[in-house]
Amino acid sequence: MPWIVLLLISLLSAPLHAATIPGVTTSAPPASDSKTEPSEPDLAQKKAAYAALADVLANDTSREELIEQLRQVAATPPPEPVPTLTPPPAEDDKTVLENVTTVGRYYGEQLSSRFAQLYRNITGSPHKAFNPHTFTNALTHFLMLAGMVFAFYGVIRIAALPLYRKMGRWGRKKNREHGNWLQLPGMIIGAFIIDLLLLALALFVGQILIDNFNSGSQTIAFQQSLFLSAFALIEFFKAVLRLIFCPRVPELRPFSISDESARYWNLRLSALSSLIGYGLIVAVPIISNQVNVQFGAMANVIIMLIITLWALYLIFHNKQRIAEDLLHLAERSLSFFSLFIRAFALVWHWLATAYFIVLFFFSLFDPGNSLKFMMSATVRSLAIIGLAAFASGILSRWIAKRITLSAQTQRNYPELQKRLNGWLSTVLKAARILVVCVAIMLLLSAWGLFDFWNWLHNGAGEKTVDILIRIALILFFSAVGWTVLASLIENRLSSDIHGRPLPSARTRTLLTLFRNALAVVISTITIMIVLSEIGVNIAPLLAGAGALGLAVSFGSQTLVKDIITGIFIQFENGMNTGDLVTIGPLTGTVERMSIRSVGVRQDTGAYHIIPWSSITTFANFVRGIGSVVANYDVDRHEDADKANQALKDAVSELMEMPDIRALVIGEPSFAGIVGLTNTAFTLRVSFTTQPLKQWTVRFALDSQVKKHFDRADVRAPVQTWQILPPPGTAMQQPGGVAPQPPAEPTL
Structure with a gap:
């Protein structure tokens, strides 16, 4: 009976409205506010419902059925909530001009609010009664402390001055002797450390004076503490200035600056720092505390305005002179530092102007912390620049040095020293760029524009460092692998002091080609791995390279043919560098062999580049042996035995010559008469010689044959002419007797 459940629910929901039964899910909320809620039942409907419920409970069967249905409803799990899809908030894409306008408006509002706060400090601060007696007492104790601290610090610095001069002279002497170039920088840094120790001693004495000369007044002690804090900060900055300019001890001056310029800038920058420090840290707080907050704010503005105007005057008054000094310094510096110094000479005055303008605004809006921030940022910047310059200078000096290997190692590995120096120079230059x-x-980071340490330990910085380390390791192992393999190949290409012969020309050619191919393979693999490490997807590059290689292979079939033919000729040991070859109509010496062509030098000096694919046949005169086949023509009327004996005598004398005999392999071969004409017969002798020595043997044989033929009176054949009379005439002598031929042939 489901109607019983519906009746019960309507009955209970009538007086309770939104009440729910535990374990029973409520109905879904209305989809929108526009739907009307059901109206409350009237009294008659409630009475009818009560009567129906009473009838159900009075019947045992219906009551049990109602209980069972209620249990089923309680055991039914609630339906899962349906997630609602919320569209992402729409963001308006702003143009660059709108972004610039937004940023400018933000900083403009901040600047105007700061100026408004400054105006309220000057005009609306509460007044304070001025007590001349308290002010005079505090000022007296303040001046006494300042005088004693300044006097003590001045005395100990004057006492340390001879030590500084002795350190400077000793460092300069060692620098001139070129014993160790680190000694002079060590003395400069040592003098700076001594200066800081003297400052610490003065601060210790000042703290003792504060504890004993404050008349038991917390106000006086506080003002004296302000002075000691300002004294520590300002004198530390002056110590840095003395480190740079060193006006009293020129020997400890790290830069080439004249004494006049050093004193000029040290005096003025010290005065500026004193005015800034004692004005903002001491004078303004004391005036605000002892006189009035308004007077303190006005004093702050006046002091900073005077300092800024004075600083700008000094900057633009000395702009040209400082730029010229920087350019002269660049000419005397290393090429690496010269570039930075020349760039700094062009913009130094703008950087200095920005520095004092920023200091002016900071001191107006936050006079308590501005000077500390600026001084801290300045000192950190100088320290960073100094350490970076020192490290870069050391790296530059190491770059100029060269590794020298032993003579034995240079003979065995000719290119190893040059290659090691090249790798070392590249690594040091990369390290200098990293510095x-x-x-x-x-x-x-020192100026608050970039959080270096947070970047280094989180996010992009950590990932960048990891990538750089991976790339460095990849390049290192690639360089080591290439150096080892190339050195082994070059060792095989060279001879040694123990008489190991040079490899054959074929071996040299193949090893050279293998070394070049190895360089291409290692470079390609290294570039691909490096690109993958920096996040470049190399799969399209590989696919593109394959497609490009296929297109190039179709478009350059002759080049591919050249390469394949050259490879087979090399493996067949057809020719090598230094061989005498005949390729087509050209005969010359092979001077160069590449994977695409061969270079041949003729005896006329002409150099020919012949592609491998154009070579169909060629002759190589340097393959095992040389051969001499000498033919000598003798007059037909000469005795053949006499001519043969003369030839044998010439060959015998030739074979007795040691330099010629060493070139002949085996014994000569006499063929006898190998030709016969109506005027001469031909004698032949053959030799087997060392490669490319056949011409030497032939020239020496010709000399001996000429000498022995002349000695044996063996005549060479002569050519005769028969003179015939013109047709119809008879050639007769005056007596009517025909002329007789000469006894000997005539030419």
């Missing part, structure tokens, strides 16, 4: 990049990031 510059890290220094730039640290400078930005």
Whole structure:
């Protein structure tokens, strides 16, 4: 009976409205606010419902059925909520001009609010009664402390001055003797450390004076502490200035600056720092505390305005002179530093102007922390630049040096020294660039423009360092592999002091080609791995390279044919560098063999480049042996035995010559008469010689044959002419007797 459940639910929901039974899911909320809720039942409907429920409960069967249905409803799990899809909020894409306008408006509002706050500090601060007696007492103790601290610090610095001069002279002497170039920088840094120790001693004495000369007044002690804090900060900055300019001890001056310029800038920058420090850290807080907050704010503005105007005057008054000094310094510096110094000479005045303008605004809006921030950023910047310059200088000096291997190693590995020096120079240059990049990031971090340490330990910085380390390892192992393999090949191409002969021309050619192919393979693999490490998907590159290779192979079939033919000729040991060959109509010496062509030099000096694919047949005169086949013509009327004996005597004398006998392999072969004409017969003798020595043997044989034929009176054949009279005439002598032929043939 489902109607019983519906009746019960309607009965219970009538007086309770939104009440629910535990374990029973409620109905879904209305889809929208536009739907009307069901109206409450009236009294008659409630009475009818009560009566129906009473009838159900009075009947045992219906009551049991109602209980069972209620249990089933309680055991039914609630339906899963349907997730609602919320579209992402629409973001308006702003143009670059709108972004610039937004940023400018934001910083403009911040700047205007700061100026408004400054105006309220000057005009609306509460007034404070001025007590002349308290002010005079505090000022007296303040001046006493300042005088004693300045006097003590001045005395100990004057006492340390002879030590500084002695250190400077000793460092300069060692630098001139070129004993160790680190000694002079060591003395400069040592003098700076001594200066800091003297400052620490003065601060210790000042703290003792504060504890004993404050008249038991917390206000006086506080003002004296302000002075000691400003004294520590300002004197530390002056110590840095003395490290740079060193006006009293020129021997410890790290830069080539004249004494006049050093004193000029040290005096003015020290005065600026004193005015800034004692004005903002000491004078402004004391005026605000002892006189009035308004007067303190006005004093802050006036002091910073005077300092800024004075600084700008010094900057633009000395702009040209400092630029010229920087350019002269660049000419005397290493090429690496010269570039940075020349760039700094062009923009130094703008950087200095921006520095003092930023200091001016910072001191107006936050006079308590601005100076500390600027001084801290300045000192950190100078330290970063100094350390980066020192590290770069050391790397530059190491780059100029060269590794020298032993003579034995250079003979066995001719290119190893050059290759090691090249790798070392490349690594040091990369390290120098890395030093510059890290220094730039640290400078930005020092001025609050970039959080270097957070970047280094999180996100992109950690990933970048990891990628750089991976790339460095890949390049390192590639360089080591190439150096080892190339050195082994070059060792095989060279001879040694123990008399190991040079490899054959074929071996040299194949090893050279293998070395070049190895360089291409290692370079290609290294580039691909490096690209994959930096996040470049190399799959399209490989696919593109395959397609490009296929297109190139179809478009350059002659080149492919040249390469394949050259490879087979090399493996068949057809020719090598230094061989005498005949290729078509050309005969010359092979000077160069590449994977595409061969270079042949003729005896006339002409150099020919012949592609491998154009070579169908060729002759190589340097393959095992040489051969001499000498033919000598003798007059027909000469005795053949006499001519043969003369030839044998000439050959015998030739074979007795040691330099010629060493070139002949075996014994000569006499063929006897190998030709007969109406005027001469031909004698032949043959030799087997060393490769390319056949011409030497032939020239020497011709000389001996000429000498022995002349000695034996063996005549060479002569050519005769028969003179015939013209047709119809008879050639007769005056007596009517015909002329007789001469006894000997005439030419």
